[in-house]
Amino acid sequence: MTTLEDLPSVRACIERHKLRAQKxxxxxxxxxxxxxxxxxxxxxxxxxxxxxxxxxxxxxxTRALLEHGAAVTAIDMDTRFAxxxxxxxxxxxxxxxxxxxxxxxxxxxxxxxxxxxxxxVSNLPYNVGTQLLIGWLTAKPLxxxxxxxxxxxxxxxxxxxxxxxSAYGRLAVLTAAIADAHMLFGVPAEAFSPxxxxxxxxxxxxxxxxxxxxxxxxxxxxxxxxxxxxxxKMLRASLKSIAxxxxxxxxxxxxxxxxxPTDRPETLPPQDFFALARLWRQAKGL
Numbered sequence: 212m213t214t215l216e217d218l219p220s221v222r223a224c225i226e227r228h229k230l231r232a233q234k235x236x237x238x239x240x241x242x243x244x245x246x247x248x249x250x251x252x253x254x255x256x257x258x259x260x261x262x263x264x265x266x267x268x269x270x271x272x273t274r275a276l277l278e279h280g281a282a283v284t285a286i287d288m289d290t291r292f293a294x295x296x297x298x299x300x301x302x303x304x305x306x307x308x309x310x311x312x313x314x315x316x317x318x319x320x321x322x323x324x325x326x327x328x329x330x331x332v333s334n335l336p337y338n339v340g341t342q343l344l345i346g347w348l349t350a351k352p353l354x355x356x357x358x359x360x361x362x363x364x365x366x367x368x369x370x371x372x373x374x375x376x377s378a379y380g381r382l383a384v385l386t387a388a389i390a391d392a393h394m395l396f397g398v399p400a401e402a403f404s405p406x407x408x409x410x411x412x413x414x415x416x417x418x419x420x421x422x423x424x425x426x427x428x429x430x431x432x433x434x435x436x437x438x439x440x441x442x443x444k445m446l447r448a449s450l451k452s453i454a455x456x457x458x459x460x461x462x463x464x465x466x467x468x469x470x471x472p473t474d475r476p477e478t479l480p481p482q483d484f485f486a487l488a489r490l491w492r493q494a495k496g497l
Contacts, residue, residue: 214302214304215274215302217302218299220242220244221244230269230291239337239405239406240268240404241271241334242271242404246402248275251279251281252279253359255330255357255359256330258280260281260328261322261329263286263319263333264286264332264333265285265286265333266289266333266336267285267286267292269295270285270292270296273285273299274299276332281330282305283307284308284310287309287310289311319331319347320352330358330359331357331359331360332359332360337407340363341366341382344358348386348388348390348428349428353418358414358415359413359414359415360414363407363409364411367394367413367414369382371393371394380435384431384435385432385435388424388485389424389425391416393415394413394414395412395414397410397411398413434453434491435476438484439476445475446465446470446471446473446474446475446476446479447461450487457494459494464490464494470483470486
């Protein structure tokens with residue numbers, strides 16, 4: 212019986228089926244199984260875990276996840292890799308299910324089994340990575356126990372950024388409302404085929420306890436969009452327009468949130484934005 216170890220290399224599988232990455236789908240493949248195994252280990256994948264993988268492509272990361280004994284659901288709109296993934300499924304002692312559809316339109320919460328934690332582990336397609344992350348952060352109820360995701364390094368830095376850094380902005384604040392995030396390690400462009408123009412990095416997110424989350428993400432989105440849309444301006448200027456939409460006096464609003472009106476958005480910790488969003492929602496009355 213063929214096992215995962217018996218399968219040809221990922222590169223050999225690609226060449227045998229005469230497949231190439233499609234730029235329109237943001238595809239960049241990882242052939243190095245040592246690297247994909249490193250990602251699986253960093254994600255804390257264990258036997259019996261449920262794992263969702265987005266964009267498996269030729270299955271380099273898929274193999275590593277299955278080697279750890281996870282039950283993997285892979286979601287990909289590119290059916291060209293079906294023969295390779297079928298071979299992986301046949302060789303694996305752990306189950307692999309492949310769903311051929313757009314991940315942005317897939318209800319991933321439907322994959323949850325109550326007795327097992329659901330982890331999302333993916334080398335995300337560059338063109339939809341941020342959109343997928345925001346969808347997972349805003350999901351209600353939150354259906355995942357951890358996210359281990361590879362992004363372009365610039366995006367990864369925006370996810371984990373702290374106040375005062377040039378990467379700090381709306382994405383970092385939104386992430387901090389729901390999860391604790393940190394960067395695991397970088398991945399150079401030459402590790403991929405074809406190599407992208409930029410390096411990548413892997414980040415890991417775990418949900419905060421429900422009592423520690425700020426759940427009004429719509430209000431937070433409204434406030435951070437206004438603040439970071441004019442990030443070089445003081446808050447008394449950048450938030451003035453959104454204050455007017457609810458009849459708030461900008462000075463009273465900032466004072467109630469205990470924020471100096473001369474502060475700039477990149478200096479405010481997430482908790483200050485949560486306070487602003489909470490007061491804005493109260494004034495809006497919805």
